[in-house]
Amino acid sequence: MKKFIAILMSALILSTAVAGCGNSSSSPSPDSPSASAASSGSQAQNSEGAKPVKITIWHETDKGIAEQLQAELDKLAPAVEVKVERKEKMSDALKLVGNDPKSAPDMYFFAHDKIGVFAQMGILAPVTDFITKDDMADLIPMTVKAATYKDQIYQLPVYFETQMFMYNKALMKQPPATTDELLKYMEANTKDGTYGFVEQHSTAYYAASWFHAFGGFIINEKAEPGLNTKETLDAMEYHKKFIKYLPKDGEYNTVTTLFKERKAHSIIGGPWLVPDVKAANIDLGIAPMPTVNSTGKPLTPYSGVQGVCVLKSAEAKKDAVTAVLRQLAKTDIGLALARSANCAPANQKCYEDSSITSNEMLMSMKKTAENVVPMPNVPEMDLMWTVTETMLAAVNKNDADVKTSAEKAQKDALAQIDAMK
Numbered sequence: 001m002k003k004f005i006a007i008l009m010s011a012l013i014l015s016t017a018v019a020g021c022g023n024s025s026s027s028p029s030p031d032s033p034s035a036s037a038a039s040s041g042s043q044a045q046n047s048e049g050a051k052p053v054k055i056t057i058w059h060e061t062d063k064g065i066a067e068q069l070q071a072e073l074d075k076l077a078p079a080v081e082v083k084v085e086r087k088e089k090m091s092d093a094l095k096l097v098g099n100d101p102k103s104a105p106d107m108y109f110f111a112h113d114k115i116g117v118f119a120q121m122g123i124l125a126p127v128t129d130f131i132t133k134d135d136m137a138d139l140i141p142m143t144v145k146a147a148t149y150k151d152q153i154y155q156l157p158v159y160f161e162t163q164m165f166m167y168n169k170a171l172m173k174q175p176p177a178t179t180d181e182l183l184k185y186m187e188a189n190t191k192d193g194t195y196g197f198v199e200q201h202s203t204a205y206y207a208a209s210w211f212h213a214f215g216g217f218i219i220n221e222k223a224e225p226g227l228n229t230k231e232t233l234d235a236m237e238y239h240k241k242f243i244k245y246l247p248k249d250g251e252y253n254t255v256t257t258l259f260k261e262r263k264a265h266s267i268i269g270g271p272w273l274v275p276d277v278k279a280a281n282i283d284l285g286i287a288p289m290p291t292v293n294s295t296g297k298p299l300t301p302y303s304g305v306q307g308v309c310v311l312k313s314a315e316a317k318k319d320a321v322t323a324v325l326r327q328l329a330k331t332d333i334g335l336a337l338a339r340s341a342n343c344a345p346a347n348q349k350c351y352e353d354s355s356i357t358s359n360e361m362l363m364s365m366k367k368t369a370e371n372v373v374p375m376p377n378v379p380e381m382d383l384m385w386t387v388t389e390t391m392l393a394a395v396n397k398n399d400a401d402v403k404t405s406a407e408k409a410q411k412d413a414l415a416q417i418d419a420m421k
Helices: 001-009 016-017 035-048 063-076 090-094 114-123 140-144 179-189 204-213 230-243 252-260 271-279 312-328 331-343 348-352 360-366 381-396 400-420
Strands: 055-060 080-086 109-111 156-162 165-170 267-269 282-289 304-312
Touching: 001 360, 055 063, 055 090, 055 312, 063 080, 063 331, 063 381, 080 165, 080 312, 090 109, 109 114, 109 312, 114 165, 114 304, 114 381, 140 156, 140 304, 156 312, 156 331, 156 360, 165 271, 165 360, 179 230, 204 230, 204 304, 204 381, 230 381, 252 267, 252 271, 271 282, 282 360, 304 312, 312 331, 331 348, 348 360, 381 400
Parallel strands: 055 080, 055 109
Antiparallel strands: 109 304, 156 304, 165 267, 165 282
């Protein structure tokens, strides 16, 4: 157990590296406080006294997103006063809460993939201790799945992010419907320093799309690694056909620069890439992920879900916490973030609004959400990023044998997971 806690304390935060909606020049039109919000605030005030109940929410997100959260929760005043406060190295700070509960915020806004870490530490309260599943009925099912750890829902999802197939309309006239079509396009258009397609082929977060399309996986909900399964091996063998037409290093800066400089016709990227692409005056197209011919399944990326979690230390402020959760479960915050920062709302009803239906990127992510796999939120996933990328580098960059590399990686993963116990 001591080893388990030690590994939790040293876990890296991938979600921070990959998360973040793209900026937009459009501005939201915040709605006036609704009657239900006022009712929630009044309930908190009546049950907890005449003085305002103060709630602190830590975050480590973009300034614009934090400002929208603050504006939305200001609607609960005067009964509930919410402070959305930036906390640098928030994950590390939360890991110290067990030693000093008084140092904890009431809630925090963060990616879902660390839920298992903090739940195992015993510092989280399920959101269903404060709101019902009916309050969450309008949420996209995938986002609720992402928020669930060991059958408990620990997060109220607000928005999600995932990868998309992006292409330069001036260079690629018709995006490929299948991966075999993509491979043929790459063969015909990769020459003289230009590429038909680029991707971060040896980064686990991106390679997972290929694994999932074959039925493989990095790690499952039972914390069982799957690096040497037949499905994962098949995915890597097939993916190698594409590797010889890709930049060898496959790093983020390399592939995104190629796309922005019009030296790559297409790319797989997230919403965080869109502002830079548009700033480069690329005529950006967004298409469904290509379907793998042999499996009939599309490339199926991971998804990250951003939302609010509740610390156990906030249970004494139950009515106020409930008011916050109910306010963020409405469409208001989803619409505000979609309009201002191109965030894909977790609330399905947001997609009935014309400002969303006219946004190609958001509608594409909504469609993709039907197939994506939430990033595993089990604590053991922290170990899998490095193990998986060591395997991918050996196979994709150094042409190592797929089966041998996978068997070694699986053995390493099992040994490290066993050391956590």
